[in-house]
Amino acid sequence: MTNYYGSQVSRLIEEFAKLPGVGAKSAQRMAFYVLKSPQERALALSSAILAARNTAKYCKFCQNLTDEEICYICKNDDRDSRMIMVVESPQDMAAYEKTKEYRGLYHVLHGAISPMDGIGPNELRIKELLSRLSSESLITEIILATNPNIEGEATAMYLSKLLKPLGVRTTRIAHGVPVGGDLEHVDSVTLLRALHGRQEL
Ligand code: ZN
Numbered sequence: 001m002t003n004y005y006g007s008q009v010s011r012l013i014e015e016f017a018k019l020p021g022v023g024a025k026s027a028q029r030m031a032f033y034v035l036k037s038p039q040e041r042a043l044a045l046s047s048a049i050l051a052a053r054n055t056a057k058y059c060k061f062c063q064n065l066t067d068e069e070i071c072y073i074c075k076n077d078d079r080d081s082r083m084i085m086v087v088e089s090p091q092d093m094a095a096y097e098k099t100k101e102y103r104g105l106y107h108v109l110h111g112a113i114s115p116m117d118g119i120g121p122n123e124l125r126i127k128e129l130l131s132r133l134s135s136e137s138l139i140t141e142i143i144l145a146t147n148p149n150i151e152g153e154a155t156a157m158y159l160s161k162l163l164k165p166l167g168v169r170t171t172r173i174a175h176g177v178p179v180g181g182d183l184e185h186v187d188s189v190t191l192l193r194a195l196h197g198r199q200e201l
Helices: 007-017 024-036 039-055 090-098 126-135 150-166 188-196
Strands: 080-087 104-108 141-144 169-172
Touching: 007 024, 024 039, 080 090, 080 126, 090 104, 090 188, 104 126, 126 150, 141 150, 150 169
Parallel strands: 080 104, 080 141, 141 169
Antiparallel strands: none
């Protein structure tokens, strides 16, 4: 990048431009916003980034992001611990939480099987799911809520083959969710329709 603005400002723009979904123009806009803001705003931003990066970890049960060893959902005794909804990302979990209707637990895979991107089952949090099944004997249903695209379907298929022999009921959310879509961008009504219409695998 041409160094129009001095090396430190250029560096800031470059860092913003590395963020997902941020193009060169937006990166510049963000950098200039930070420069125009009072010192405290810049501090708040930089310290929020560092604090989140340093404290965020994965829940030891569901692999959701949390500040503690066990996340607030796994800790909540009012949740129905007989059900686990398997999702690809913490954002997908949040999308289902926003519906305020699902009361079971979750399991976050942190991705989906995608041979093209070099992501196989071992790159996902599948081992952790299996160990929950062997230790939490209360579980009676696993709802596969991976995204309705090629990777999500491949992941659901893989999991259903893995889970069947274990004798646990395995269901797949219905296609109320648009094919090729991303769960986190789907509205609550559609998410609930997909959940209620889930089918046995
Ligand atoms: Zn958890």
